[in-house]
Amino acid sequence: MLTFLETNGKHTSIGCGTIIRCEGNHYTVLSCEHIFNPIEKIYARSFDGGKYKVGVLFMDKQSDISTVRIVSEVPLEVATLGDSTKLLPGTMVGALGCPLGLPNTFTAGVVSSVGRKSFELQHVDFQGYLKEVIVMDIVLSNGNSGGPRINLDGEVVGVNSRGIRRFYERGLARINRLGFAIPIEYVCKMLDTVSREGSPTFPCSDIQGN
Structure with missing residues (x-):
């Protein structure tokens, strides 16, 4: 990386x-x-x-x-590139990045959903793009973007794109942590x-x- x-x-x-x-x-x-x-x-x-x-x-x-x-x-x-089509909700994944200027930082979590359409995610600034994403319970901070999302075999299954730490509605926290990745299958085709x-x-x- x-x-x-x-x-x-x-x-x-x-x-x-x-x-x-x-x-x-x-x-x-x-x-x-x-x-x-x-x-x-x-x-x-x-x-x-x-x-x-x-x-x-x-x-x-x-x-x-x-x-x-x-x-x-x-x-x-x-x-080594993996197969993002094999990801299922509950699959363990990891994110490598440089959050807040801390290089080579690893964070682990699970896949929350796959094949999620970006228009369903109203509180994420996708700017109308990214037609389909992998959703994970991993927080992505500034500096994580572009880093690899990997499976347990160390294969790249996605590209870290954006994240949400917390979304507030009427003063209440509705979302604690979510991260979004571009599926590697889509990347390879492009x-x-x-x-x-x-x-x-x-x-x-x-x-x-x-």
Whole structure:
């Protein structure tokens, strides 16, 4: 997993990403679109402290999916992708991320529901996008977005997208904790389409950080 930081003098963590492909010393990293938009200057940092420039390959606001590239002369671990269609309510899952600037933080919980349509979730700011999500009882804080949602075998089954800590209605707490992830099955289908047909949504460019 990589952590993305904004070059703003404070090096604020804005989200995470998962390495899903390696071609020589070029690595493709899967993340969320909303953590890169509209930030212009960021860099990536690995578990061992390595620092990398980031180049955007693909961004899609409707799905909240993005892929970026980094170049590393040191071999980096590529994640194993799982099967999100096998997830059921009650399945144990974990979330990796950098909540509140704490890198490589792991949180565990269970799947609450699968195939949940985003329009059903009126109190989550999906901005009318993300047609289908996995709902879990895991709180996602600032810095978790884009990180992997993994199963008990350590396989990536989703991409952390958004979360709710608590929703108040008439002064009463109605929701204590919920987290939402994009199913990896959906992600793979979209990236396969992009690979075959190209990306009409975002040209390849660099987001340079110091």
